Amino acid sequence: MTTATVAPTVSRAPHSTGVLANLRWLVKDTLTLTRRNILAVTRIPEALFFSTVQPIMFVLLFRYVFGGAIHTSAASYVDYLMPGIFVQTVAFGSVSTSIGLADDLQKGIIERFRALPMSRGAVLLGRTTADLLRNIFVIIVMTVVGLLVGFRPTTGVLYYLAGIGVILFFAYALSWFFAIVGLSAPNSETAQVMSFPLIFPLTFVSAAFVPVSSMPSWMQGFATYQPVSVVVSACRCLMIGAKAANTGHSTSFWVVQALLWTVGLLILFIPIAINRYRTRT
Amino acid sequence: MTTAIEVTDLAKTFKGKREVRALDGVSFAVEPGTVFGLLGPNGSGKTTAVRVLTTILRPDGGSARVLGNDVVKKAALVRTLIGLAGQYAAVDENLTGRENLQMVGNLNHLPGSVVSTRTVELLEQFNLADAGDRPLKTYSGGMRRRLDLAAALVARPSVLFLDEPTTGLDPQSRNDLWEVIETLVGGGTTVLLTTQYLEEADRLASTLAVIDHGHVIAEGTPESMKADLGATVLEVGLATIDDARRTGTLLDALGPHEPLVNGTLVEVTVDEGPQTAMLALRALDNDGITPTAFKLREPSLDDVFLSLTGHRTESEGEDADADLTPRQRRRKKRLADVEQVLPVATGEYS
Numbered sequence: 001m002t003t004a005t006v007a008p009t010v011s012r013a014p015h016s017t018g019v020l021a022n023l024r025w026l027v028k029d030t031l032t033l034t035r036r037n038i039l040a041v042t043r044i045p046e047a048l049f050f051s052t053v054q055p056i057m058f059v060l061l062f063r064y065v066f067g068g069a070i071h072t073s074a075a076s077y078v079d080y081l082m083p084g085i086f087v088q089t090v091a092f093g094s095v096s097t098s099i100g101l102a103d104d105l106q107k108g109i110i111e112r113f114r115a116l117p118m119s120r121g122a123v124l125l126g127r128t129t130a131d132l133l134r135n136i137f138v139i140i141v142m143t144v145v146g147l148l149v150g151f152r153p154t155t156g157v158l159y160y161l162a163g164i165g166v167i168l169f170f171a172y173a174l175s176w177f178f179a180i181v182g183l184s185a186p187n188s189e190t191a192q193v194m195s196f197p198l199i200f201p202l203t204f205v206s207a208a209f210v211p212v213s214s215m216p217s218w219m220q221g222f223a224t225y226q227p228v229s230v231v232v233s234a235c236r237c238l239m240i241g242a243k244a245a246n247t248g249h250s251t252s253f254w255v256v257q258a259l260l261w262t263v264g265l266l267i268l269f270i271p272i273a274i275n276r277y278r279t280r281t
Numbered sequence: 282m283t284t285a286i287e288v289t290d291l292a293k294t295f296k297g298k299r300e301v302r303a304l305d306g307v308s309f310a311v312e313p314g315t316v317f318g319l320l321g322p323n324g325s326g327k328t329t330a331v332r333v334l335t336t337i338l339r340p341d342g343g344s345a346r347v348l349g350n351d352v353v354k355k356a357a358l359v360r361t362l363i364g365l366a367g368q369y370a371a372v373d374e375n376l377t378g379r380e381n382l383q384m385v386g387n388l389n390h391l392p393g394s395v396v397s398t399r400t401v402e403l404l405e406q407f408n409l410a411d412a413g414d415r416p417l418k419t420y421s422g423g424m425r426r427r428l429d430l431a432a433a434l435v436a437r438p439s440v441l442f443l444d445e446p447t448t449g450l451d452p453q454s455r456n457d458l459w460e461v462i463e464t465l466v467g468g469g470t471t472v473l474l475t476t477q478y479l480e481e482a483d484r485l486a487s488t489l490a491v492i493d494h495g496h497v498i499a500e501g502t503p504e505s506m507k508a509d510l511g512a513t514v515l516e517v518g519l520a521t522i523d524d525a526r527r528t529g530t531l532l533d534a535l536g537p538h539e540p541l542v543n544g545t546l547v548e549v550t551v552d553e554g555p556q557t558a559m560l561a562l563r564a565l566d567n568d569g570i571t572p573t574a575f576k577l578r579e580p581s582l583d584d585v586f587l588s589l590t591g592h593r594t595e596s597e598g599e600d601a602d603a604d605l606t607p608r609q610r611r612r613k614k615r616l617a618d619v620e621q622v623l624p625v626a627t628g629e630y631s
């Protein structure tokens with residue numbers, strides 16, 4: 001190396017290049033950026049507040065306005081509804097990954113990150129991790145709202161938490177998809193309008209709000225087995241029991257499918273997102 | 282001693298609806314501990330050069346080295362040696378000044394104790410100590426730029442890149458920032474500065490390269506460039522085109538530089554401003570010509586271009602800024618508009 005002429009003027013932590021050291025920096029930088037993204041959320045509490053208002057309105061709308069007209073062979077409609085609302089809420093929430101990344105690109109802060117000796121993967125990992133934490137908060141709020149409007153999970157705390165886990169894991173995979181959208185959008189406004197047409201059909205042409213059997217037969221196959229429906233069915237079984245959920249399949253059938261979908265989406269989207277981040281100039 | 286920055290035949294083309302050769306074989310070298318000014322209009326390739334040198338962008342051709350390290354092959358090492366402050370003040374809106382500096386310190390992999398002390402030092406040094414715990418939304422444009430520069434300095438880089446550090450700032454903030462940069466250079470940091478302002482390059486840089494359409498079209502010290510150009514520009518506005526033509530002939534006789542007649546406006550670079558102005562007014566009076574405007578000003582970047590290339594700095598619109606996002610382009614346009622309304626004049630007699 002011919003670089004010995006450079007005397008470091010600040011004592012940097014030793015910059016070894018081993019795999020383990022790189023992994024350590026990846027974790028540290030990811031935490032730094034997660035903290036930064038979470039701080040941003042807490043600095044605009046209005047945004048966090050209003051991001052829970054919309055799902056609450058959906059709960060009230062379906063619980064008290066449409067619910068009476070929707071007939072499910074499951075238990076009470078509110079028990080049928082809430083797992084669907086949870087999945088819809090985190091799916092819509094994961095759109096914020098695309099908005100946040102597009103915003104960072106637009107404001108030039110990613111330019112600064114690219115010129116720093118930080119881990120390359122930390123920008124995307126920090127963003128998706130922060131959005132995961134945000135989704136955890138929103139799910140807690142929605143659980144309280146659900147209990148207030150009469151949602152009564154019957155399977156016990158562990159199964160309920162397992163259901164939440166499946167939802168959050170799925171939302172994390174969606175975040176990586178929306179990372180790709182955010183990295184492809186020219187600005188945050190466009191990222192937002194690009195994202196909703198992608199997530200809207202998936203959440204509504206699904207088992208989230210109405211029984212698939214009420215849809216035209218050509219739509220039923222898609223509506224039953226597309227990932228959002230699979231995750232909703234898995235949660236429904238985990239939260240109110242396979243019998244009350246009345247999906248025609250066992251709990252493990254849906255949970256295994258939901259996990260397979262999620263892992264598959266992660267394997268697909270993470271490399272694309274990283275590549276997009278690398279090549280976007 | 283190793284050359285601080287060495288750029289050889291650097292090329293970068295942006296592919297899009299229309300191909301833009303942002304860098305078309307740029308070469309220059311910067312000695313350690315000096316300030317190098319890269320001077321050029323919007324879209325000339327200045328920002329692209331900085332983005333390549335700071336490892337943000339991969340060049341298509343040629344090579345660039347920072348302290349002897351290739352910016353492509355040794356990108357990770359180069360990033361530990363450099364600091365970047367951009368024209369878009371890339372600081373985080375939602376964090377406080379202190380949090381911004383801490384974040385950059387952490388991402389520079391400095392030990393926690395160093396991050397804390399550097400943060401306090403820099404907030405003091407940049408006159409932001411009182412504002413350190415306020416969110417950036419409450420900061421003025423000048424404060425943001427100072428914070429941006431502070432962020433670039435957290436890890437005490439050996440080579441600092443400043444991409445149009447004062448574009449869009451009011452004269453007072455600009456002056457403050459110049460003083461800070463001068464202090465830095467006194468401390469031995471090598472600085473590469475891009476600017477559209479001749480005045481800024483003149484004040485800060487010891488060596489200049491003028492860049493246009495991705496080419497370096499002139500290189501030298503500010504003094505040598507000004508000597509080539511004449512120290513001052515005399516601008517005379519006339520009532521009629523005929524008067525302007527006659528004025529052109531009169532002014533031509535007064536000095537070595539050839540006047541430029543453009544409609545009813547006559548411009549000529551002169552070496553001894555006030556003296557020539559006096560002679561010019563006398564000559565006009567003798568011929569019975571009454572000027573509608575008469576002023577002396579410092580040569581602008583426009584004048585440098587005119588004398589170097591024979592053309593003015595065109596506003597090249599979107600193609601020239603192909604490497605910018607639409608919002609950055611709009612912002613640049615706004616800044617350019619503001620500059621036209623507020624020209625920097627050295628003296629004006631109407």
